[in-house]
Amino acid sequence: MKRIKRIALFTLFLDTLGLTIIIPVLPNLVMYYHTSYFMISLGVTLYSLFALVSTPILGALSDKFGRKPILSVSVFSSLLSFIILRISWNVWIYLIARIVNGLAGGNVSSIQSILSDVSVDQKERTNNFWLFWAIFGIGFIVGPAIGALLLSFGTKMPFIISSILCAINLLLIIFGLPETNKFLNTLKKIKINIISIFKDMFVSKEKKYYLVFLIVNLAIFIYQMSFTLYLNQRFGLSGTTSGYILALFGLIMAINQWFLLKSFWLKRYSNQMLTSISLIWMVLCYGWAFFFNQLRAIIVLVALSGLFQWIFRPVFQNLILWTNKDIWLINGNMSAILNLANIFWPLFGGYLIDMGISPFGAVAALLIIAYIYAKKYLHQCVA
DSSP, X not given: OHHHHHHHHHHHHHHHHHHHTTGGGHHHHHHHTTOOHHHHHHHHHHHHHHHHHHHHHHHHHHHHHOHHHHHHHHHHHHHHHHHHHXXXXXXXXXXXXXXXXXHTOOHHHHHHHHHHHTOSSHHHHHXXXXXXXXXXXXXXXXXXXXXXHXXXXXXXXXXXXXXXXXXXXXXXXXXXXXXXXXXXXXXXXXXXXXXXXXXXXTXXXXXXXXXXXXXXXXXXXXXXXXXXXXXXXHHOOOHHHHHHHHHHHHHHHHHIIIIIIIIIIHHHSOHHHXXXXXXXXXXXXXXXXXXXXXXXXXXXXXXXXXXXXXXXXXXXXXXXXXXXXXXXXXXXXXXXXXXXXXXXXXXXXXXXXXXXXXXXXXXXXXXXXXXXXXXXXXXXXXX
């Protein structure tokens, strides 16, 4: 079991690395394709839109045929996408590449399912989720830093390295990862109705949790998917410089996940209090960032907001799962919510930047709405 968990987490690291390497490239793509910030943000939206459709289908297929083959297909999709990005010469081919990646974008949910499969009890499952988010955070340290370095060799070099990482990832899955789903049903008929999935999601007893999670991630994605573009438009920072800044953010998040979360935060505060603290501090940080015009002040505030962002996600996920046995259903729903949140708001962030407006005001406003709603309807989640 330990070997399977190590391979799954290493696969997650390689996958996160392949995705985060290209984040510093986004401002350069605006110039490379002679296009707008909006069009580059549209690539993020298209990926999430197609991933939203494909994720529940891949989840159902993994129940029937196994986690390993579905994860292999998903990683191969990413590999093909990066190859297309490498040879692309206009923004439309860039958008096609993002669609290809989204068509089988079930990497994260597949890895979460594997970690759930190998968990012997709830305590181990919780620890596995902490590890999942910690590895994810490490990818956000190493990826942007490598991407920033690679930009000195050309705009397309990060895509080349990302494709190599995907190839390594695929080989590791094929030859090193055993099947973890012990309840395969190859005779099961696959019936997927995307509309009914979301209808069931928002009429379930967890619907209020899902709504808060959706609003918070709508806010977070406005910042995450437009931050490098914002630094380029407002302060003229290159993708290389933005990559180093994001690497610093990732380092702060990883320190928080690996050392402070268990030894400080969880010892001193309950999950309910941490949910409140993280939401309030994110509102304050993004709100102040909206009114500041100094680059250093904005960097400090966004770094602090990232610290509490990475507290909120695992703590809130744990609160939903704490008294619920439908682990796979809830994990799938939360992955779908992440993709749903990422469909529209990158476009909104790109539009604001094209208009010369800081996106942090919209981020703070959404977080305020999430806190008020959680305070009113989720008393067991917000202290």
